[in-house]
Amino acid sequence: MIISNGEGEEIFENIIYLDNAACTRLDERVLEVMKPYFFDAYAVATSEFGYSMGIEAKEALARSRESIASKLDANSEEIIFTSGSTESSNTALKGVAMALKEKKGKHVVVSKIEDFPVLNTAKALEGQGFSATFLNVDPEGFVDLEGLKNAITRETVLVSVQQGNQEIGTAQDLKAISEICEEKDVLLHTDATHSFTRLPLNVKELPVDLITVSAHTIHGPRGIGALYIRKDTPITKFMDGGFQEFNLRAGVENIPSAVGFAKAVELVTEEENKRLKAMRDRIIDKALSEIPEVTLNGSREKRLPQNANLTFHYVEGESVTLHMDMRGFAVSTGSACFSRSLEASHVIRGIGGDHERAHGSVRFTFGRYNHIEDADAAIEAMSEIVARLREISPLARK
């Protein structure tokens, strides 16, 4: 693959992209089904009394909604399209909080390792007179279930616990969490941005009330996501404007992207998930057996099929990612040096509070365009880079 930088230079040859949790390459088949809604049926969705092109657009939107819904075993009236997972989670948390603040109370519960859309929305609610509990997790990242039981009060309007963690891949026991919420009669939201289509999620089997999903993590277009809202869930609209999306989310519908999202969902297969899992397992097993002083972050078994996260002790993550980049690999780290905020990963700190563990953590996330050989090549490169950086590290035992 060669990408031009727009200044006449060509960069990125044979990149091995292992940062699929951040964003994925669009599948051509997705692009193909989107095209007609840019060039042919480009009208807004009209009512059934509108003109033909608008009716065609409306039907495409309805079909896409139905596809997303059926993947969750939901009804299509329970799905609204949004601009992505950030908006979906904002809508869920703020929408429920606003709807119930007079009737029930002003308290929300979230895990402390949630991704920023949930974490920072909970913090924003704190600034608006709500209180928020940030649940502790164990060293593998599992939410403390006793802590959850104790955190829920009569004032609690919503619990939000993700299905799979963006960074360390830990897949929560949503069944146990949803049972606690049901027993305590409190609504449950789950951020499934990284788990949707990768892990089973069925709203008939699990009493989850709201689910955030997104296309950008499954080779679909960016800028489209959806929120599942169980029928009769109290929620206040916060994007004001027109009456689109069952009057819950105003704005011209993004029909090409909705169609693309549905196609992206359809293209994920169980076979693909097994393939990703094999790559994940290869990188974890090889890193632990071939490179000394490596710690796996997250659970060995209960994790997203596409995610491996390891700490290579005595080396710093930004140095690792830069060396990997020079060798043509795209990976990510929880090191403070890498982040825009210069803050070490809240997830790694959340599972152990150890700054050093975040410092040397490296995340490898796989996607459709990776092969098992990529895992082997990545470990071979990592092995050399880590050895080299340890040679110059004052902490490494020599």
Add this chain to the structure above:
Amino acid sequence: MKFPYSQKVLEHFKNPHNVGQIENPDGKGLEGSPACGDMVAVYIKVNPDTKVIEDIKFESYGCASNIATASIITDLARGKTLDEAKKITWKQASEELGGLPPIKAHCSVLAVEGLRAAIRDYEEKHGLITEKEPTTEEVIKSRLKHVMNPLTGLDIIRTNLILKTSVENGVVRVVVDLPANHQFAPAIKEDIMEKLGSLWDVERVDVIFTA
């Protein structure tokens, strides 16, 4: 492609100069960054007559700016007298490297601090510090602010890792709130001994762990 690092930074990062340890160094400095958790160690060999830095090496547990700055700063210090080397600034290092991202200043300043700490270490060991102020608990505390707690990336004073310090007849006692078998206990102990052992009126440093 717009890369945050200059070509020169990348070169020094990829192939850093003066990497490693010096056996029996004449001076050694170890500095850690409270902001990001980076660490750098600088070792020097000094000609006793001319006070010229004849050999210099560094180790880094840090990011690209940290490694590149340590590489260039050790290049700049080699062959200079201690007094000249003391005056090398972060700005000079940054200019030599063709600029560094401002947000990375604290990672790269560390290398300069490491060099200065190594020089100070040499001067203390060789009685070159002219104003001899007696070591008090205050002096100990300010020295310990340069010892990093790798658990948090902040120094051991700020993170309340030090339970107690005392100084009596040249013997310093430091009580650290960590079990002796902790992963970082040996490194922290060594660092504390380094920072305090070179004080002119200190004869012995006892580092005591709580369990």
